[in-house]
Structures are given as structure tokens and as C-alpha cells.
Amino acid sequence: MAGIEVEGLTVAYSGAKPVVAVRSLDLRVDGGEPVAVIGPSGCGKSSLLLALAGLVPPSAGAVRIGGEGVAGPRLRTALMLQDLGLLPWKTVEHNAGLGLEIRGVDAATRRTVVRAVLERLGLAEFARAFPAELSGGMRQRVALARALALDADVLLMDEPLSALDALTREDLQDLLLGLWLQRRHTQVLVTHSIEEAVFLGRRIVVMTPRPGRVAAILDNPEAGERSYRASETFLHRCVTLRRMLAEEGAFASTEVDEAGGER
Amino acid sequence: MRPSKSRGMGYALASAVVLIVWQVLAWLLDTRALPSPGETAGALAAGLRTGILPNLVVSAWRVLLATTLGLVVGAPAGLLMGRSRRLDSVAGPLVFLAYPVPKVVFLPVLLVMFGIGDAPKVALMALIVFFQILVTARDAARAVSPSAVLSVQSLGASRWQGFRHVVVPASLPAIFTALRVSTGTAIAVLFFSETVAGTDGLGWYIMDAWTRIAYADMFAGIVAMGFMGVAIYEVLEIAESRLCRWTRAGRTDER
Numbered sequence: 010m011a012g013i014e015v016e017g018l019t020v021a022y023s024g025a026k027p028v029v030a031v032r033s034l035d036l037r038v039d040g041g042e043p044v045a046v047i048g049p050s051g052c053g054k055s056s057l058l059l060a061l062a063g064l065v066p067p068s069a070g071a072v073r074i075g076g077e078g079v080a081g082p083r084l085r086t087a088l089m090l091q092d093l094g095l096l097p098w099k100t101v102e103h104n105a106g107l108g109l110e111i112r113g114v115d116a117a118t119r120r121t122v123v124r125a126v127l128e129r130l131g132l133a134e135f136a137r138a139f140p141a142e143l144s145g146g147m148r149q150r151v152a153l154a155r156a157l158a159l160d161a162d163v164l165l166m167d168e169p170l171s172a173l174d175a176l177t178r179e180d181l182q183d184l185l186l187g188l189w190l191q192r193r194h195t196q197v198l199v200t201h202s203i204e205e206a207v208f209l210g211r212r213i214v215v216m217t218p219r220p221g222r223v224a225a226i227l228d229n230p231e232a233g234e235r236s237y238r239a240s241e242t243f244l245h246r247c248v249t250l251r252r253m254l255a256e257e258g259a260f261a262s263t264e265v266d267e268a269g270g271e272r
Numbered sequence: 273m274r275p276s277k278s279r280g281m282g283y284a285l286a287s288a289v290v291l292i293v294w295q296v297l298a299w300l301l302d303t304r305a306l307p308s309p310g311e312t313a314g315a316l317a318a319g320l321r322t323g324i325l326p327n328l329v330v331s332a333w334r335v336l337l338a339t340t341l342g343l344v345v346g347a348p349a350g351l352l353m354g355r356s357r358r359l360d361s362v363a364g365p366l367v368f369l370a371y372p373v374p375k376v377v378f379l380p381v382l383l384v385m386f387g388i389g390d391a392p393k394v395a396l397m398a399l400i401v402f403f404q405i406l407v408t409a410r411d412a413a414r415a416v417s418p419s420a421v422l423s424v425q426s427l428g429a430s431r432w433q434g435f436r437h438v439v440v441p442a443s444l445p446a447i448f449t450a451l452r453v454s455t456g457t458a459i460a461v462l463f464f465s466e467t468v469a470g471t472d473g474l475g476w477y478i479m480d481a482w483t484r485i486a487y488a489d490m491f492a493g494i495v496a497m498g499f500m501g502v503a504i505y506e507v508l509e510i511a512e513s514r515l516c517r518w519t520r521a522g523r524t525d526e527r
């Protein structure tokens with residue numbers, strides 16, 4: 010599995026009022042490691058992911074995945090955006106197969122691969138439905154299906170579950186965990202939920218307010234089991250993470266509720 | 273199937289209302305200038321064998337040609353403008369200078385350039401459709417969700433693939449709306465240009481009937497024009513429901 014190396018990454022947006030979203034960020038994610046990123050809103054988490062995906066060029070520094078410099082979208086990196094990036098005009102199977110289609114994979118192969126992935130995610134009977142006809146949790150699964158169809162070895166997710174209700178959310182967290190246990194891909198999950206970070210991140214990267222840098226990294230080696238959520242350690246880890254976030258002034262932001270993760 | 277059935281009912285109801293009001297008015301006014309629906313139907317039946325049909329075909333052909341031209345040039349140009357800041361900064365001011373000008377004012381020039389055949393009328397309507405589609409497509413392309421664009425880019429889409437998978441489908445519903453609006457305007461202008469300078473077409477037929485004081489013929493021509501409008505509307509409706517199936521998805525009790 011391809012690891013990720015970020016060195017001195019700066020992401021700046023030029024425009025009417027230039028913004029430095031990320032400044033001199035260093036981070037190393039081992040191949041096959043699931044990492045969670047958490048930080049105050051507006052601190053540059055999405056910008057970091059876009060840079061990892063090769064969609065925003067660094068103003069300074071570099072990103073390497075699998076030892077190769079990232080200069081544009083990479084074949085086996087899957088990016089899941091905040092609103093999932095599903096195309097409303099494409100059916101579930103076409104959304105799921107879009108990556109393959111763009112890569113010029115022929116229709117028959119596409120169909121076989123997509124069928125298998127939809128089957129695995131419990132979406133087989135919705136292959137012909139449009140995203141608007143699905144629940145939030147199912148849409149989330151479609152976005153995952155797209156990543157799986159590409160056989161991604163790096164999965165980047167930007168607050169993918171934030172629009173879901175608490176139960177669906179846990180359900181999908183379990184699904185994400187299950188997929189990772191099976192495939193052992195490198196995973197960077199941006200979240201604003203403390204529980205989610207602790208449940209899914211073997212290491213949890215806490216970011217500073219904008220311009221974002223790595224404030225601290227919390228080791229969380231117990232992550233990777235479904236039962237973890239119900240354990241003492243889990244609760245303690247959540248408390249620790251909450252304290253670290255408070256030190257970073259994360260709760261001064263408007264997202265107190267979500268960052269508090271009380272749901 | 274159900275929607276088209278209920279639309280059929282709608283047309284039947286609308287026609288019934290129009291016929292009743294028309295009949296009552298004709299009866300009250302009792303003037304040769306307003307023939308009854310019955311007389312008109314007779315003139316229409318007779319006209320279909322003699323004058324109306326060829327003129328209807330001529331007009332419909334002009335509308336079809338002009339709409340196609342306006343669409344084929346306007347839609348890609350508008351979409352490109354909407355997605356390219358550079359192109360937009362050059363072409364935008366030109367477009368917005370010309371957009372509010374009523375295109376009918378170009379008729380004299382077009383007549384001088386193209387004579388009085390199909391060409392000036394088609395050109396005029398094409399201009400109307402073109403501008404309407406251009407401006408709408410541009411705005412629609414600008415409004416495309418950035419995350420949809422990012423998500424196909426992250427899949428490695430080329431610029432062209434971005435258009436094919438995102439920009440075009442996202443803008444289609446707006447383009448259809450613009451088509452409906454602009455064909456309406458175009459037909460009105462067609463009528464005008466056929467009466468001002470022409471020897472055929474429904475507009476010419478209606479004016480000719482008027483000068484002949486053949487009011488039943490005149491109304492038959494008007495009815496035929498109405499049918500043409502309905503036909504165009506329906507064609508667009510069917511095309512849209514085929515091409516934009518997703519806009520109907522997720523609405524109540526569809527599935």
C-alpha cells in the first residue's frame with residue numbers, strides 16, 4: 010500500500026482576499042494506515058485533502074504518495090468530498106462506475122466490476138436509481154462504491170458522514186471499518202466528530218486554527234475493532250482528544266456541538 | 273405514461289374552454305370578423321387540402337431550422353463561456369451589449385442581405401434562439417456545483433470529460449427552459465416577418481386571408497399556428513423527459 014508523505018505543505022488561495030489555508034504542514038501516513046484529521050472549522054482540512062488528491066497545487070512544499078510526487082489526480086487515489094460529489098444525473102451504477110468510465114475501461118468490464126461492488130455494499134437493487142431517490146446513508150455507500158470500483162489504495166474522505174443521523178452514521182462507520190480491515194488501504198478521514206476520529210483513526214492528527222499545521226498527533230492503536238466503541242479506553246481517548254482540541258481553541262469556533270460530539 | 277395521459281386531459285379541457293368562450297363571443301358579437309369555431313373548422317378542413325398545409329410546413333420548417341441553428345451554436349458557446357473566465361471576459365461584454373436589443377430590428381438588414389425567402393426569417397429566429405440559449409447556458413455552466421467538478425477531476429477527467437459528465441447534463445434543464453421560451457418568441461417574430469416580407473408561410477397565409485376578408489380562413493390559419501406551437505412544445509417536453517430523467521427522480525410517489 011502506498012504511504013503518504015507531506016513536507017512543508019503550504020496551500021494558499023489567491024483572489025480578492027488571499028487566504029493561506031495550510032502553512033508548512035508536515036505529515037507522514039504509512040501505507041495501509043488509517044488516519045483521522047480533526048481541527049477547528051476553516052483550519053484547512055479540506056484544503057489539505059485537495060492537495061493530497063492533486064487538485065490544488067501546493068504553494069510550497071510537496072506531497073508524495075507511494076514515493077512519487079503528486080502533481081495531479083493519481084490513478085488509485087479516491088477522494089470523497091463533503092457532499093460526496095455524486096452526479097444527480099447519473100444512476101447509482103453510472104456514478105459508481107464513473108471513475109472506470111473516465112479511465113476508458115470498457116462497458117462490459119465496468120458493469121462486472123460495478124455489479125460486484127454494489128452487491129458488496131448492499132446497493133444491488135438500486136443500481137438504476139438516481140441519487141435523489143436514495144437516503145443519505147445509501148448515497149454515502151454509492152460514493153464508497155465509486156472508490157472501491159477504482160480499487161483505490163488511498164482513500165481520502167472529507168467529513169463524509171457529517172450529514173447523516175447518529176444511527177446511520179455508526180452503521181457507516183462500521184462499514185468503513187469493515188472495508189479497511191478487509192482491504193488495508195491508506196486512509197485519511199477528515200471529521201469533526203471526536204468519536205468518529207477515535208473509532209476510525211489509528212493516529213489522530215489535530216490541526217491548529219488557520220493557517221493549518223499539525224498541532225499534535227494522538228496515538229490510538231486500539232482502533233480497528235468494532236467493539237472498541239464500547240470500551241473504557243475508547244471513552245478515555247475521546248476525553249483526551251477533546252482536551253487537546255480545547256487547547257487548540259477548536260471550541261471557539263461555531264462548530265461547538267459537532268466538535269463536542271455529544272450525540 | 274400517467275403524466276402524458278393527464279396532459280392529454282389538460283389539452284382537452286383547455287380546448288373545450290377556448291371553444292366555448294369563442295362560440296359564445298362569436299354568438300354575442302355576431303360579426304363576420306369573428307367566425308364561429310364551426311365555420312373555422314370548415315375552413316381549416318378545406319384549407320388543409322388547399323392553402324394551409326403547405327404554408328404550415330414552410331413555417332414549421334423555418335422554426336425547426338432556426339431553433340436547431342440557434343441551439344447548435346448557442347449552447348456550446350454559452351457553456352464554454354460559462355466555464356472559461358478568459359473567453360467570458362472577451363465575449364461577455366459583446367453578448368450583453370447585443371442581448372437586450374430586440375432582434376426584430378435586424379429584419380431590414382437581413383432582408384437586404386438575404387432577400388425575402390427563407391433565409392432572413394430563419395436567420396432572425398436563429399438569432400433570437402441563439403442569444404437566449406447562449407445567455408442561459410452560460411449562467412447554467414457558471415452555476416455548476418464546484419464539488420461535482422472537483423469530484424470528476426479527482427477521477428482524472430479531462431476538460432472534455434468534465435463537460436460531458438458534468439457541465440452539459442447539469443445545464444440541460446436550463447437549456448430546455450430557454451428553448452421553450454425562445455421558440456415562443458421566435459414564432460411570434462416569424463409571424464411578423466412572414467407578413468412583412470413573404471409569399472408563403474402561415475403568417476403570410478393569415479394576412480392574405482385578412483386582405484381577402486376571408487375571416488374563417490384567417491382563423492383557420494391562427495388555429496394551425498396554435499397547433500404548431502403545441503407540437504413544438506410537446507416535442508421539447510418529450511426530449512426533455514428522455515434526456516433529463518433525473519430531474520423527475522426523487523419527487524413524490526414516482527416510484
Ligand SMILES: Nc1ncnc2c1ncn2[C@@H]1O[C@H](COP(=O)(O)OP(=O)(O)O)[C@@H](O)[C@H]1O
Pocket residue numbers: 022023024028029030049050051052053054055056057219
Ligand atoms: N477555493 C477557495 N478560494 C479561496 N479561499 C478558500 C477556498 N477554499 C477554502 N478557502 C479558505 O481557506 C480556508 C480553509 O478552508 P478549508 O480547507 O475548507 O477548511 P476546513 O475544511 O478545515 O473547514 C478557509 O478560510 C476558507 O475560507
Ligand SMILES: [Mg+2]
Pocket residue numbers: 054055056091167
Ligand atoms: Mg472542510
